[in-house]
Amino acid sequence: MLVSRLKRGVGMTAVAGALLLFALSAAAFSLGKYETVRATGGVVSIPVAKLDDGKARFYHFEEGGKEIAFFAVKAPDGKYRTAFDACDVCYRGKKGYEQQGEQMKCKNCNQKFATNRIGADASGGCNPSYLPHQLRGGTLTINAADLKGGARFF
Numbered sequence: 001m002l003v004s005r006l007k008r009g010v011g012m013t014a015v016a017g018a019l020l021l022f023a024l025s026a027a028a029f030s031l032g033k034y035e036t037v038r039a040t041g042g043v044v045s046i047p048v049a050k051l052d053d054g055k056a057r058f059y060h061f062e063e064g065g066k067e068i069a070f071f072a073v074k075a076p077d078g079k080y081r082t083a084f085d086a087c088d089v090c091y092r093g094k095k096g097y098e099q100q101g102e103q104m105k106c107k108n109c110n111q112k113f114a115t116n117r118i119g120a121d122a123s124g125g126c127n128p129s130y131l132p133h134q135l136r137g138g139t140l141t142i143n144a145a146d147l148k149g150g151a152r153f154f
Helices: 002-031 144-148
Strands: 034-037 043-047 057-063 066-074 080-087 097-100 103-106 112-114 128-130 134-136 139-143
Touching: 043 057, 043 144, 057 144, 066 144, 080 139, 139 144
Parallel strands: 034 057
Antiparallel strands: 043 139, 057 066, 066 080, 080 128, 097 103, 103 112, 134 139
């Protein structure tokens, strides 16, 4: 009886340790997803050269102790797209999106959205929540006020 309890205790400890190691690894991996950006003169600037490979880049903007997450990507149609790393429906899950080829996938509900369609016309539901930007030469600029407007998602 005592040996059985010991075996069970050792097994449960091993499982708990494995789960803890997995959780710590996942947390460490996700920390590298975002690059922190700051506003200068009320504007966040991102060199478009960083986006020319078509891979979504994820950013954090801090406002009042809250980190507002967003991404920027050059879509296959050649246009640059920006959106909060959240949507109107799933934002409470705090999972955001990941890129899968030419699509962004909601990590909460698994719906996929073509990067070509991210924008002001694709709003509501689980679409990436649109974040306005301007293209000025080789720089994508986002108004800090627009970023602050997305604080409710985070």
